[in-house]
Structure formats: structure tokens, C-alpha cells
Amino acid sequence: MKTYSHQHLDPAGAWDRTYLESLIREDFEQCHPGETLEDLKWRGSFSREDRGLLRDWMALAAARAAAAMRG
Template sequence: MPSNSHDFIQPADASERAYLESLVRAEYDRSHPGDTFDDMKRRMPFSGEDQGLYRDWIALAAARADAASKARPIAA
């Protein structure tokens, strides 16, 4: 996952951001006991670490979305 701040994903709009977040939200919550994805998002304005975590999780979500779109057959 990219950690360079110049290589992060910027969703086009709120609906794309919500879609990407939905792809990783449950996994984040499972892998961070006692913390939630929404907790991390609330801390982002004050925490560079949480900004980096969010950026990495969104990059993972974008990679998953890209793989899913390539796996779908193209309708003729």
C-alpha cells in the first residue's frame, strides 16, 4: 500500500468515498479491537498516524474495487 502522501487515492465524490470505505470498514473494525473505522476518521484531523492509516486503507479499497471491475464480464 502506498505510504507516500503524493500517491494516495482521492475519490471523485462523496459516493465514491462511501463505496471505497464500505469495502474495508468491516475488515478494519475486525482487525482493530476496541476501535472502529469511524473512530479513526474522527481522529484524522488531529493525528498524522490516523491520516496515514486512512490513506492506506482507502488505497487497499481502491485496489479491490479495480480488481472487482476487471473481473466483471463486459456486456456485448
């Protein structure tokens, strides 16, 4: 059985990707001055390293969304 590091994300899209990105955008851009989340998403389409970095940031976003839902 194949497992994915982001399997906690609902594949049916319970959390909208735009919402998840909004939870990390400011922090990402503070950590990477002069770079946007869109830059990372674009590079992730052809760079394994950037795809991994984006996956890690999206996992953080999912964790923040889950914490917000728990209250």
C-alpha cells in the same frame, strides 16, 4: 511536481468514498477490535499517524474496487 501516495484515486470521485469505505470497514474493525472506521477518520483529522493509517486503508479499498471492476 507534487505526488501523493493515493494519486491512483480519481480526484473527480469516480469511486464514491462511501463505497470504498464499505470495502474495508469489516476488515478494519476486525484488525482493530473496539474501534470503528469512523473513529479513525475522526482521529485522522488531527493526527498525522492516523491520517497515514486511513490513507493506507483507503488505498487498499481503491485496489479492491479496481480489482472488482476488472472482474
